[in-house]
Amino acid sequence: MAGPSRARARVDRGAAVVEFALLVPVLLLLVFGIIQYGFYFWAMQGGSDIARSAARSAAVGNPPTCSAFTSGVRQQINDLTGTGTGAVVTRSYSTAPPAVKVGDTVTVRVEFTSFDLHLPFLPFVHDGRVSQTAKARVDYVPSQPQACP
Template identity: 35%
Template sequence: MSRRRNERGAAAVEFALIIPVLVLLVLGIMEFSRLYNQQISLSNAARAASRVMAISNDSGAAVTAAIQAAPSLNPGLGAGNIAFSPGTCTSGAVMSVTVSYQSTLMTGAFGATLNLTGEAATPCGG
């Protein structure tokens, strides 16, 4: 009986020591999952813009397609986030689109922001 009495607070102390590690692990999983989702959205936006440019060679329509392909980004994409290389699509060339986004992290435990980019390339002419 006296042995149990000596170990009364041991579980509480062990829990207090391990809880910061567990909280940091859960926050890391949440941040990674959110950033991975945003990265997939950026890749889809770049792919949509690249496809529109390769088919119609209309940068305005390509920007609209990119914005519509990534509705989950908040704040959303704008024309300044999307870069085309080369500027126009000629037959036989390859249209490369880069979509950049500055993500604000939820917890701030790993920094305030992180820059993400999505890239895609499509041969011009359909």
């Protein structure tokens, strides 16, 4: 009676290999999709931290020039994702820049592209674009505050 059970085991082994081969692509897509979305949410959190830090810095008048401000924020984004050169950084005040006073609000907005694994068949949230905004109360007004478009 050992013969029929051995034959059945060989058939079952072949079926398991076929089932595994059919499921592996789906499982890999699921695992790499989780990793991709993890990168995206990590970039969102990092972008939020960068925007908050930049708003606090702008609230005390550091740095006063627009070019120094945007280059500093872009460097932080580049350290986070490596896409800082294409980042859009804006700084605006609740009052027009010549009339900014203590107690007004400064708003900083950062937009950049998250790290992308370029997975086929897996859509990416907002094409990987991260946009974060932060506000802070102005505590110090430099001699000539500048809004950064």
